[in-house]
Amino acid sequence: MKKINKKLLVACALNLLSLSELIDLTIIGIAIPHIMGSLNADLQDVSLTMTNYMVAIAMVIPLSGSVINKFGIKKTALISTFIFGFASLGCGLSTNMTGLVIARFIQGLGGAFLPTLAQAYSASNFSGKLRVRMLNIHALFLILGPIIGPSLGGFLVESLTWRWIFFINIPICIISGILIIIFATKDSVIQTRIDFPSFVFLAIAVGLFEFLLDKGNRYGWFESNLLISVFVGSVLALIFFSWRALLGKSIINFRIFRYYNYTLSCVAIFIYMIVMIGSFVYFPALLQLGYDCSASETGKIIAIRGISALLGALVFFRLNKIFGLKVIMLLGVAFLSISTYLLTRISPNYNLNYFLLILIIQGIGVAGVFINIFEIAYFGLSKVDNNDAAGIHNFFRNLGNSIGTSLTASILTHQQQLYWHNMAINANLSVKTFQNISPNEDMNILLIIQQIKRQSYLLANINFFVLTLFGTVILICISFFFIEARK
Numbered sequence: 252m253k254k255i256n257k258k259l260l261v262a263c264a265l266n267l268l269s270l271s272e273l274i275d276l277t278i279i280g281i282a283i284p285h286i287m288g289s290l291n292a293d294l295q296d297v298s299l300t301m302t303n304y305m306v307a308i309a310m311v312i313p314l315s316g317s318v319i320n321k322f323g324i325k326k327t328a329l330i331s332t333f334i335f336g337f338a339s340l341g342c343g344l345s346t347n348m349t350g351l352v353i354a355r356f357i358q359g360l361g362g363a364f365l366p367t368l369a370q371a372y373s374a375s376n377f378s379g380k381l382r383v384r385m386l387n388i389h390a391l392f393l394i395l396g397p398i399i400g401p402s403l404g405g406f407l408v409e410s411l412t413w414r415w416i417f418f419i420n421i422p423i424c425i426i427s428g429i430l431i432i433i434f435a436t437k438d439s440v441i442q443t444r445i446d447f448p449s450f451v452f453l454a455i456a457v458g459l460f461e462f463l464l465d466k467g468n469r470y471g472w473f474e475s476n477l478l479i480s481v482f483v484g485s486v487l488a489l490i491f492f493s494w495r496a497l498l499g500k501s502i503i504n505f506r507i508f509r510y511y512n513y514t515l516s517c518v519a520i521f522i523y524m525i526v527m528i529g530s531f532v533y534f535p536a537l538l539q540l541g542y543d544c545s546a547s548e549t550g551k552i553i554a555i556r557g558i559s560a561l562l563g564a565l566v567f568f569r570l571n572k573i574f575g576l577k578v579i580m581l582l583g584v585a586f587l588s589i590s591t592y593l594l595t596r597i598s599p600n601y602n603l604n605y606f607l608l609i610l611i612i613q614g615i616g617v618a619g620v621f622i623n624i625f626e627i628a629y630f631g632l633s634k635v636d637n638n639d640a641a642g643i644h645n646f647f648r649n650l651g652n653s654i655g656t657s658l659t660a661s662i663l664t665h666q667q668q669l670y671w672h673n674m675a676i677n678a679n680l681s682v683k684t685f686q687n688i689s690p691n692e693d694m695n696i697l698l699i700i701q702q703i704k705r706q707s708y709l710l711a712n713i714n715f716f717v718l719t720l721f722g723t724v725i726l727i728c729i730s731f732f733f734i735e736a737r738k
Contacts, residue, residue: 405550583619
């Protein structure tokens with residue numbers, strides 16, 4: 252019993268660290284207007300701190316399975332915790348965008364292994380029903396991380412400053428690190444040869460591709476010689492990575508893809524993150540920039556999604572036993588589709604009840620997908636493949652994160668520019684509505700500009716949600732192909 256208690260404490264510490272890493276994906280979204288003002292940056296600059304963070308994670312996370320096999324969970328966890336905590340301090344102390352971007356990149360490097368460590372520890376150190384329960388708890392942390400971020404961020408930004416969205420990680424790292432040092436036993440290691448050329452090629456391919464997505468809108472995509480060179484470099488790096496794989500020297504254990512459900516789960520989590528991450532990261536900015544909500548008000552509104560997801564997860568845990576994982580996952584994606592459709596119908600008039608309804612439905616959908624996608628993935632998986640499976644699965648999750656965030660920023664920026672241009676050239680100061688606002692013509696112009704900026708941002712978001720809706724339809728189709736695990 253004592254051994255189980257120690258394992259549970261270590262699992263809780265690792266899941267808490269994993270939660271911190273996941274919160275940092277979205278917590279910065281609530282602070283976007285504050286960071287823009289404090290560091291004299293625009294939306295594209297601030298979005299770089301998010302994509303940079305996820306690029307760092309996506310670049311090194313393929314190493315996680317090999318590193319954990321070679322050095323063990325305890326040593327890897329302690330090193331990752333130190334880097335993540337130290338970089339969080341650097342983020343909070345940054346005085347310019349360059350410093351913040353660099354610190355966020357290092358933070359991503361440190362946090363990359365944390366969800367994989369939590370997932371691998373739960374899969375390797377527990378068995379039977381307890382293993383399923385621990386994987387479900389890990390999935391619950393993955394659900395709550397991106398959802399808690401904006402709510403916690405809103406409280407910290409309003410009560411303190413935006414810098415505390417990073418400082419909050421430091422005590423978590425200290426407490427979790429102490430628990431791991433005291434209670435984690437020295438785990439067995441596997442003699443593993445890490446193929447660094449393969450890692451370098453994959454890191455270059457991912458990094459250049461993310462640069463292309465992030466800077467495409469600013470430099471005119473393939474009209475820019477720089478971006479053409481970046482694209483060619485990314486493709487060449489991917490070709491060299493594939494060449495190493497054909498030689499059997501890849502850092503990714505491709506044999507893991509012989510498991511049908513696991514492979515389909517990787518595809519599903521990749522597409523899910525591309526489709527939904529924009530709603531998690533940029534929805535707070537929509538409420539603040541589109542409807543003039545304060546950071547604390549936005550945090551309170553988005554907290555409803557977290558509560559809904561938590562309650563939905565508790566209900567789905569029981570319904571899984573009655574209807575099966577596949578049916579509940581389909582139900583979850585259906586809820587996501589409904590919430591996304593409702594987002595395409597938003598209007599310039601602020602309606603709190605309408606947004607709360609959307610967030611409740613979306614929270615239920617997130618719970619339905621996440622609590623099942625991990626259990627389905629591990630159906631039939633050999634225990635010896637747990638570390639590699641956790642690393643690769645989290646690689647696809649984070650790659651979807653970073654691509655989704657970059658695409659969302661590019662789509663919103665491009666669409667807002669189009670609507671801004673079309674509305675600005677058609678604005679007419681002679682319209683009585685504008686003349687009645689103020690007798691001062693300069694004041695009228697300022698008010699018109701503010702209104703155009705607000706409405707162009709709302710229309711850009713609506714177009715993005717339409718694209719997201721198509722993505723949820725793809726997820727519904729994928730969910731039909733999972734093989735139901737036998738109880």
